């Protein structure tokens with residue numbers, strides 16, 4: 001496994017042509033752009049954890065049936081400082097490091113004496129975010145790095161804190177149909193408060209001057225939720241959205257801010273400042289995007305750890321959401337390089353299996369009961385408590401004939417979920433709190449993706465990596481949430497990456513399209529390759545093998561060429577004609 005994890009990967013700076021077997025659909029034109037850790041040692045020093053590795057960007061450009069591969073290390077300040085010092089001088093998730101005494105680049109790292117939160121790394125190794133016409137490499141700190149999606153060059157270093165008060169932000173933003181970005185982050189001990197902040201970055205800005213064109217300058221806070229505890233906010237890696245709501249899980253996997261503030265002094269990593277509190281609950285926050293306020297009911301479930309939300313949607317007065325859940329935080333433990341490199345089979349057996357779970361949250365619970373089914377939306381919004389009671393009374397006296405709209409005086413202990421698409425339950429408790437219990441759908445999957453046109457909406461298919469006894473994917477999976485059946489692709493000595501769905505132009509069915517996945521091979525006779533599957537049947541359409549040092553990556557996106565040709569057709573932007581407000585095609 002050393003071959004996959006511990007070894008530094010060589011960059012492929014010049015695009016290399018791949019050997020294509022099979023037939024790439026003619027409509028598939030664009031670039032699969034991905035990110036992940038590629039360098040695990042610098043000089044004599046080694047990172048401890050796989051999530052520490054220096055970001056290596058790579059891309060497969062697909063044009064007229066041909067594929068070109070290239071890769072380049074993100075030229076972050078962290079990368080430059082490390083390379084210059086010929087050792088690790090910047091702290092990452094699982095490795096505490098100290099700045100080179102002669103250099104002052106990360107001088108703020110020592111600010112623990114005067115500030116609670118030290119400066120974090122800009123080694124953006126997790127994902128790629130699209131923001132208007134710009135692309136950024138992302139991690140979970142306050143830094144993102146602008147990149148050129150064609151050349152993989154590193155551009156501006158952006159500090160989120162310039163635009164919104166967050167010390168941490170997720171690497172998994174959401175996008176609406178117009179390409180506006182919705183993300184969230186944590187603001188730590190700011191003005192005596194620790195809170196979770198949801199913010200929007202517009203896709204386009206109507207400004208006239210070039211400077212005003214930066215969408216980040218138009219970032220808008222759209223809701224903040226106070227953390228239950230000032231000094232131990234939850235850690236979260238992603239969140240969910242429906243058409244009208246945001247789902248945020250305040251889980252009992254927490255950051256200890258006091259431990260973080262003293263980590264440099266104590267010589268311990270950030271990872272050691274995170275802990276799972278199995279005695280605690282997981283709180284489910286549902287935020288109404290129209291009012292920008294949380295739904296007042298307290299929803300909760302058992303302790304769990306979620307890294308990836310899969311999708312969510314609204315159905316008959318409920319928010320239904322799917323996540324990959326763990327019983328504890330042991331996943332992060334498994335990715336210590338020492339576990340991955342020696343006695344791999346023994347050390348990386350999962351104690352907690354990533355499980356696809358479906359939750360349902362009833363939206364209109366009050367102390368009088370619960371509104372189910374097709375209670376008209378306008379009425380839900382405008383009915384006051386008094387008229388609600390009256391309405392309830394009227395309905396009880398005169399129940400609607402087809403039973404489609406009704407109010408129900410829910411008994412304590414009764415299940416408030418009556419939607420057809422799940423057996424998940426939500427039990428009303430004496431104090432008005434609601435205890436949600438999920439339906440278990442599938443065990444042993446991670447890195448979930450969907451057809452993003454269905455994000456926030458009812459959907460049927462999940463594409464994911466199948467993980468069996470270890471956290472390293474061995475197969476790609478298509479899971480049908482309706483029939484609960486699955487299709488799989490796998491091959492000896494092949495280690496697949498997160499599968500990305502690309503829709504056929506003018507697609508009718510949700511699964512009309514292809515799956516792209518970069519496959520790392522541990523068979524010396526077999527080159528690594530880009531796999532192209534028919535998303536409907538999960539049969540191989542083509543593979544593009546490359547003579548290059550492919551790394552196992554984390555996340556990325558597909559940029560269809562329509563976007564590029566639109567860019568080319570747009571005349572060069574001048575000071576005067578920068579008013580264009582045209583929406584962009586979004587491919588998350």
Ligand SMILES: CC1=C(/C=C/C(C)=C/C=C/C(C)=C/C=O)C(C)(C)CCC1
Pocket residue numbers: 051091092093120121126139140141168237270271307554
């Ligand atoms: C550096 C740093 C962090 C980095 C976290 C990372 C890099 C997490 C990666 C998670 C992944 C890849 C999960 C996959 O499911 C924290 C803890 C946010 C805060 C302190 C500074």
Ligand SMILES: [Fe+2]
Pocket residue numbers: 172237307308555
């Ligand atoms: Fe992730």
